[in-house]
Amino acid sequence: MVVGMGYVDALGRTLEVKSPPRRIVSLVPSLTEALFVFGVGEAVVGVTDFCVEPREAVAAKTRVGGTKVLDVARVQALQPDLVVASAEENRKEDIQALVQAGLSVFVTLPTTVAGAIDLMEQLAEMTGATDVGGRIVAESREALAEVQAANEGREPVRTFCPIWRNPWLTMGPGTYMHDFITVCGGGNVFGLRHERYPRVQLSEMAERDPEVVLLPDEPYRFGAKHVPEISAFWEVSAVRDGRIYLLEGKHLCWYGPRIAGSLRYVSGLLAGEGA
Helix, strand or coil, X not given: CEECCEEECCCCCEEECCCCCCCEEECCHHHHHHHHHHCCHHHEEEECCCCCCCHHHHHCCEECECCCCECHHHHHHCCCCEEEEECCCCCHHHHHHHHHCCCCEEEECCCCHHHHHHHHHHHHXXXXXXXXXXXXXXXXXXXXXXXXXXXXXXXXXXXXXXXXXXXEEECCXXXXXXXXXXXXXXXXXXXXXXXXXXXXXXXXXHHHCCCEEEEECCCCCCCHHHHHXXXXXXXXXXXXXXXXXXXXXXXXXXXXXXXHHHHHHHHHHHCCCCC
């Protein structure tokens, strides 16, 4: 949300950005990619170990640790005039330490696709990248409207999408991935659980009889060797119909310039238009 010259972040704090920042530390991999795609990558001086795109460009940037294990002192040493953080991925104490050090920290936590697109628009505005960023935002909004229209009136496709194994975890309501699957025409079989990331048993999955199982390669690296664990439940519709799909996890959890393409891809996948 924009208030006057300020931007309200996920913690309800208003951040004043009077001119485009010249030194940015990004602690959010998908938004690191967004900054480079927007054309302001030169201003990025620090990234996390998990900021891997665009590969060649981020390789030259200073690493400030992982999203959960942040080197706060190194971030401070870079003297950024903007730090982009995540309320979910970064530890609260690290964010507090950066704020107490006097740094401008913009904390993000999109829980819907529409909210993620609004976040991209904010990021483009505060970094002075409204030209390229504006086009990407417009394309993302167009894709969102497109898939919503395509799925209007359709029965949601019962979908199971784990994000971890041993223990098995999936996503619940109030998360970006849940909303992403929903707008793409899926019905999260664990969507009525109250936890954001519920621990589940595969037997519970089988009871809910998903029509599609999505196995992303992040945050857990699911691959072909894990398919038999699902296909052992031969009575499940997704198993019977051969609708267990391995896919790039970035489609489901990277909110940024990938949104438009990912919406169209996953919507088509759930609609049975090809893997």
